[in-house]
Amino acid sequence: MKNIIWSTGHEIKFNDIVNSDNCYLFDTKGNRLIDLESGVWCTSVGHNNKRVNDVIVSQINKIAHTGFCYCHPQIDVTARKILEIAGINEGKCEFLCSGSEAVEYGMRIARAISSKPLALTFSDSYFGAYGDAVTKNTNQWHIFNWLECGCEKSGKGCIGECDSFKNIPFDKIGIFLFEPGSSSGLVRFPSKELITKIIDKVRENEGVIICNEITTGIGRTGKWFGYQHYDFTPDIVAIGKGVGNGYPVSATAVSSKVMERLQETNFKYSQSHQNDPLGVFVASEVIAIIEEEQLLAKSQELGHYLIQGLGKLVSEKSIVKEVRGRGLMLALELKRDAQQVYEKLLSKGFIVAKRPNAEVLRIDPALTIERQIIDLLIENLKEIFAKIE
Numbered sequence: 389m390k391n392i393i394w395s396t397g398h399e400i401k402f403n404d405i406v407n408s409d410n411c412y413l414f415d416t417k418g419n420r421l422i423d424l425e426s427g428v429w430c431t432s433v434g435h436n437n438k439r440v441n442d443v444i445v446s447q448i449n450k451i452a453h454t455g456f457c458y459c460h461p462q463i464d465v466t467a468r469k470i471l472e473i474a475g476i477n478e479g480k481c482e483f484l485c486s487g488s489e490a491v492e493y494g495m496r497i498a499r500a501i502s503s504k505p506l507a508l509t510f511s512d513s514y515f516g517a518y519g520d521a522v523t524k525n526t527n528q529w530h531i532f533n534w535l536e537c538g539c540e541k542s543g544k545g546c547i548g549e550c551d552s553f554k555n556i557p558f559d560k561i562g563i564f565l566f567e568p569g570s571s572s573g574l575v576r577f578p579s580k581e582l583i584t585k586i587i588d589k590v591r592e593n594e595g596v597i598i599c600n601e602i603t604t605g606i607g608r609t610g611k612w613f614g615y616q617h618y619d620f621t622p623d624i625v626a627i628g629k630g631v632g633n634g635y636p637v638s639a640t641a642v643s644s645k646v647m648e649r650l651q652e653t654n655f656k657y658s659q660s661h662q663n664d665p666l667g668v669f670v671a672s673e674v675i676a677i678i679e680e681e682q683l684l685a686k687s688q689e690l691g692h693y694l695i696q697g698l699g700k701l702v703s704e705k706s707i708v709k710e711v712r713g714r715g716l717m718l719a720l721e722l723k724r725d726a727q728q729v730y731e732k733l734l735s736k737g738f739i740v741a742k743r744p745n746a747e748v749l750r751i752d753p754a755l756t757i758e759r760q761i762i763d764l765l766i767e768n769l770k771e772i773f774a775k776i777e
């Protein structure tokens with residue numbers, strides 16, 4: 389029978405996946421795949437997580453959906469927990485449906501209170517499928533190319549001492565939208581020096597700092613949020629993917645300082661699934677699992693183990709250029725043939741991400757990944773590289 393699935397421009401690799409367990413996916417014949425991309429970074433605590441499933445079943449039998457003015461008490465409980473892990477002492481949190489929506493909602497709030505025309509962001513950042521952040525219209529955005537600046541000799545990329553940094557029109561910038569580790573880019577982490585300088589400048593002008601934590605958040609980099617590696621607290625945090633473990637819930641946390649300014653405007657936002665009870669129960673359970681199973685520490689430890697394993701390949705295999713990562717967000721950069729390596733891995737049952745037009749493979753497994761899967765990956769990579777070389 390002809391396949392009628394169309395994944396909007398993407399090639400369908402499998403159309404018979406019917407079961408799962410943590411990092412494993414199973415097809416109709418019982419064949420096993422190892423998902424090292426955690427379903428596009430979503431299954432933070434593993435596919436088919438029993439605790440998350442039980443919460444969904446229990447809640448769906450009570451109430452899954454209300455309307456945004458008729459709320460379930462759990463919304464407040466989950467919102468408080470999100471503010472706590474985000475380090476925002478006082479504030480508000482809205483629950484939405486996707487990462488794109490969480491970023492867009494944050495940007496709408498920031499634009500509503502900003503008196504300056506421009507928002508600043510990095511050239512390699514990605515913010516989702518729609519809205520303000522996807523258009524990056526030059527009337528509204530200043531896009532800073534921190535990867536090709538004059539500070540390269542610093543050894544850690546841009547540190548804010550180059551002409552391109554000096555040319556950022558800070559007097560016109562009221563928002564900094566920061567992705568603390570580009571996921572759809574090539575997994576690069578800007579230096580602390582650069583971020584501190586930008587934040588100081590934007591804050592001097594009473595600007596708003598938004599962090600896009602859709603991929604870097606919820607433990608992916610070994611801390612709750614990617615910005616926690618930079619020692620500052622943003623005004624707005626957009627959270628998605630991993631917080632739902634595959635269930636479509638996202639959240640935007642907003643500081644009380646921003647909320648006070650927002651209340652002086654006529655800002656409104658309405659969407660059918662805003663603050664749905666089912667999503668907030670899922671988010672709460674995911675956070676509880678990460679806390680109780682100490683998955684932040686585990687993601688640091690296993691990330692380190694994976695980086696070390698991949699790092700050895702840099703010296704052993706001439707095809708491997710570099711390994712970079714933070715926690716369990718990693719990139720393996722090759723000198724050539726990344727597409728071939730990706731396909732060979734897939735034929736051996738490993739799903740990793742391959743960025744078009746770059747010799748980079750991304751590895752972002754569930755925080756619950758086991759060591760033996762990492763060993764198996766390294767073994768298979770060695771075999772593949774030996775054949776290609």
Ligand SMILES: Cc1ncc(COP(=O)(O)O)c(C=O)c1O
Nearest residue numbers: 486487488514515516571602603
């Ligand atoms: C960094 C980043 N921000 C935002 C998004 C958008 O999230 P979603 O696909 O859930 O809308 C993505 C999706 O891949 C992403 O990688």
